[in-house]
Amino acid sequence: MLRIAHDLVALGHKVTIFTGEWRGETLPKDLDYRVLPTQGFANHQRHKNLIAAMQNAVKAGNFDFVVGFNRMPYLDAYYAADPCFLARAKETRGWWYRFTPRYKFFAESEAAVFNVHASTKILLLTQRDEVVFQQYYKTPANRFHILLPNVPLDKFAGLNQAECRDYLRHEFALPANSKIVITVGSAYLRKGVDRAMLALASLPSELKENTWLIAIGELESASTFKQDALRLGVAGRCIEAGGRPDVAKMMMGADVLAHPARSELAGIVLIEALVAQLPVIVTDVCGYANHIQAADGVVLPTPYSQDAMNSALAKLLNEENAKRKLVAKAYVQTLVKNTLPHAEATILVDLAQQKQQQ
Numbered sequence: 001m002l003r004i005a006h007d008l009v010a011l012g013h014k015v016t017i018f019t020g021e022w023r024g025e026t027l028p029k030d031l032d033y034r035v036l037p038t039q040g041f042a043n044h045q046r047h048k049n050l051i052a053a054m055q056n057a058v059k060a061g062n063f064d065f066v067v068g069f070n071r072m073p074y075l076d077a078y079y080a081a082d083p084c085f086l087a088r089a090k091e092t093r094g095w096w097y098r099f100t101p102r103y104k105f106f107a108e109s110e111a112a113v114f115n116v117h118a119s120t121k122i123l124l125l126t127q128r129d130e131v132v133f134q135q136y137y138k139t140p141a142n143r144f145h146i147l148l149p150n151v152p153l154d155k156f157a158g159l160n161q162a163e164c165r166d167y168l169r170h171e172f173a174l175p176a177n178s179k180i181v182i183t184v185g186s187a188y189l190r191k192g193v194d195r196a197m198l199a200l201a202s203l204p205s206e207l208k209e210n211t212w213l214i215a216i217g218e219l220e221s222a223s224t225f226k227q228d229a230l231r232l233g234v235a236g237r238c239i240e241a242g243g244r245p246d247v248a249k250m251m252m253g254a255d256v257l258a259h260p261a262r263s264e265l266a267g268i269v270l271i272e273a274l275v276a277q278l279p280v281i282v283t284d285v286c287g288y289a290n291h292i293q294a295a296d297g298v299v300l301p302t303p304y305s306q307d308a309m310n311s312a313l314a315k316l317l318n319e320e321n322a323k324r325k326l327v328a329k330a331y332v333q334t335l336v337k338n339t340l341p342h343a344e345a346t347i348l349v350d351l352a353q354q355k356q357q358q
Helices: 002-010 043-061 087-092 095-097 101-114 125-138 161-171 193-202 225-232 246-252 266-273 289-294 306-318 322-338 342-358
Strands: 016-019 034-037 077-080 121-122 144-146 180-186 211-216 238-242 256-259 281-282 298-300
Touching: 002 034, 002 342, 016 043, 034 077, 043 101, 077 342, 087 101, 087 125, 095 101, 101 125, 101 322, 121 125, 125 144, 161 246, 180 306, 193 211, 193 256, 211 246, 211 342, 225 238, 256 266, 256 306, 256 322, 266 281, 266 289, 266 322, 281 289, 281 306, 289 298, 289 322, 298 306, 322 342
Parallel strands: 016 034, 077 121, 121 144, 180 211, 180 256, 211 238, 256 281, 281 298
Antiparallel strands: none
């Protein structure tokens, strides 16, 4: 979101960001942001109150074009960074879930964006997601706009891998020669952090004694990260790092990115890992798994096998991975050649101009 906002400003537009919380890097002066209240006991109640506050703020601001990164009514455009809620509910929840207030709220929010009578334009990360949303909502094809992966070269510009390796190990007081596996994401089970932890616990003893797992991102308060680490006997080797502004440095300094997700619409973190020349293990359910495959990463097929994950992690940690890094570097160069600068921002500007002409 922040990158797109920067790109819009670079194209000469004024951007205001409404959010319920701000963490990470400090916003520059050319971006206006407003933190709105998120009251409520349950997660869906907080979302509901936040959306209501956002819509009131948008009405008061008289904006030309409204882009949402959360699903809600009255959006001009929606950046679809999450998988279809109805599909996930059907595939992972029992029939009773459809009668809960949480289901009702999120289903209505999604329908407000995707239903056949809505007018919201939808920026999608992969073609296959269009098929899923159309299956549930019959959304007209002309409302979808498929995006090529953004290649965040600027995020890693000027970083030295050897220096980043030293930085990461010093930051967490780990041995200079330690192996580090990272996960990046805020959903413990959905991103497969538990699967990465199981793979760490399965490593041969000599390798395990010199390997740590660092989970980057604000995991849910209900996650069982600490309990699982204790149960598996790897509590001293699993670090919950939380949200951090130095993710690029951590990627450059790590040995493996483990992303054995159960569900992942695309996974920009996978493209970031390729830029960092960081070996990747990913499941084939991720929208960007094809890019990892093309860059000589490890793609675990469906149905998921923990044994395959365990073997893949041990193999990558034991390899020098020089060839994989060269292949990743070459593939990133190919992506850059095929991706327009400010691609998402340009599409949003075009859509805003079309709206004004209607």
